[in-house]
Amino acid sequence: MVNRSIQLILSILLISLVSCGGSKEKKVENHWPHAGITYEIFVQSFYDSNGDGIGDFNGVTKKLDHVKELGANAIWFMPVMESPSYHKYDVTNYKSVHPDYGTMDDFKSLIAEAHKKDIKIVIDLIINHTSNKHPWFLESQKSRDNPFRDYYVWAQKDTIADFINKKTITLDSDNIRQWHDPGFGEDYYYGFFYGGMPDLNFDNPKVREEIYEIGRFWLEEVGVDGFRLDAAKHIFPDDRPLDNHAFWKEFRDKMTAIKPDIYLVGEVYDKKEIVAPYLPGLPALFNFDFHYTMIESFKKEDGMLLARKQKEVLDFYKEITPDFIDATISSNHDQPRLLNSLDENPKKMKLATNILMTMPGAPYLYYGEEIGMLGKKPDENIREPFLWDMKANDKGRATWINPVYSIDETVTPLAIQKSMSTSYFNHYKEIIKLRNSNRALALGDLELYEGELPGPVMAFFRKHADQEVVVFHNLSDQTIVLDAPEEAGSLLYSYGNAKWEGGNVTLPAYSSLVLEY
Known part of the structure; x- marks a missing residue:
């Protein structure tokens, strides 16, 4: 009886060890905001809890476990305030939520439940303009x-x-x-964007005070953790960049006085030289170069193109301030769905996710990418309803729009993907867990691989404290064999049958390999 107990204990201990080198499984950590993962949700299309065809706050609350299971640390909500449009980027009341989404009490309940699960809440704050019906x-x-x-x-x-x-x-x-x-x-x-969105006049001190009061309301009375600042570059015209920079510094000072740990991420669509000076006011900025360069890398089968661009951007930002958050994206609500941008090739899609999660930064994940949703312009069709289950069984699927791209015939719903070992969803879970349990991948510096590489191979080092890894990605449809780094100690991650053996790294088409020193 004693021997059996000892055998059982040994069996449990063996199960708790990971396969690579027999080392203990690493703890999953929350690295938000500097390197954590934020999940972007368009409430209208996420989960409809009351059957009116429109996603709502209670629906999101019901699906918080999905966000948690995926491994995300925060949610960014596209606009939730009152507005006459479906997208709600033209606000008519800054201190209310849109009734289609529920009540303010529903939203506060959502925040409270999210916080219980250690999920932060960031909302879109649209202050460059209002609705012409405001x-x-x-x-x-x-x-x-x-x-x-x-x-x-x-x-x-x-x-x-x-x-x-x-x-x-x-x-x-x-x-x-x-x-x-x-x-x-x-x-x-x-009105920079169109006549329905008249620009506010930030030369008027009264306008600035109105905006600061709105920020205070959402931070103190509602309880959000931060803001995504829409159209941050257009507070003043392009020929007044210094005024833009000064305003955002002032905005940050006002908001941190209310909530010292507030998270602010800005949308500044431009090249790094234009983006970087916003960092003192907006400590997190979206890295749109990351998205576009990654797509270009696949098209050209130029593996190091993105690695070099990312190194260039990060080094440039460090010259402005050492304390910044690089909000990396592979897609969002304004660009075609990632799978569409990658020729609807599942292998490219999964590799792109591997690249996003092994690079430095604080990655953003657009809802639906984790199940391979599809979508192209116009914008409505990039924001189609999430597929939770097959349509006949999907009581929470929104119906406010007739989807064109993401339908049962083209996208496998989440309920089915959960049981498929090779599904997009399980791939996302796996690579996010890898990132969240290895500090080198989440927090490490980026160093480029200096050896000779075939054109389609991306290779770089990530170093943090006592952990160092080397990452390889093959952006082509051909198998590539490389000399393995002599110092590498163990296999940390393999995707697409990539192998490390006999002094060689073998990278089949669209595969990834991560080695730990």
Whole structure:
């Protein structure tokens, strides 16, 4: 009887050891915000709890365990405030939630439940502009001496005649008109994105105070953990960058006075030289170069293209401030779904996820990518409903839109993927767990592999404290064999039948290998 007990104990101990080298399984850690993972949700399309066809707060609360199981540490919600549009980037009331999503009490309950599961909550804060139906704007239209007139940017038609029909196309807008005629008088108003979104006038101290009060409300009275700042580059026009930088420093000071550990991430669509000066005000910035360069790397089968670009960006940012958060993305609500961008090739998709999770940064994951959802422009079709189960059984699937790309015939729902060992979902879980349980992958510095490499191979080192790893990715459809680093000590991760043996690294098509020193 004693011998059997000893055998049972030994068996349990053996099961608790991982296969690589017999070492103890590493603890999964939460590295948010500097290197944690944030899950982006469009509430409208996530989970419908009351059967009205629209996703809601209670639906998200019901599915918090999905976010937790995936390994994400925070949720970024696309706009949740009152708005006349489906996307809600044109706010009509900054201190309320959209009734389609539920009540403020529902949202507070969601936050409380998320916090119990150690999930932080970040909301979209849209302060560059309001809706043209916002009470401030409706008042501002009434007369030139209305107290709210100076909340927006108004000008007489004859003073802006040369600009009315000027076409301005930027990385984040293909709008052809910035000055808009409200349909009466001789005055026009400025709206960078379109006429339904008039820009606020941040030269007006009253506007800035209004914004700081809105921030205080969501931090103190509602309890969110931070903000994603939409259109951060456009608070002032492009020819006033110093004013933009100064405003965001002031905004950060005001918000940290309310919540010292507030998380702020900014959307500044541009090259690194334009983006970096925003860091003192917005300590986290989205790395759009990461997304575009990764897609380009696959198209060109140039493995080191992204690694070199990332090293260049990180080194440049460090010259501005050593304390920054690189918010890396492989997709979001404005770009085609990742699978569409990668020729709907599942192997490329999984490899792209491996790249995102083995690179430095604080990765963002757009809802639905973990099940291989599809979507192309227009934007509505990049934001289609999440597929929880086959349609006949899916009581929580939103129906506010008739999906074009993500349907049962093209996307395997989550319920089925959970039982498939090779599914997108289980792949995401595995690679996220690897990242969250190896500090070198989450927190380590990036060093490029200096040896000669075949064109399609991406290779780099990640080093943190006493852990160092070397990472290999093959961005081609051909098998590639390399000399293995002599110092490598053990196999940490293999995907796509990649092997390390006999002094060689063998990388089949679209495979990954991580070796630990």
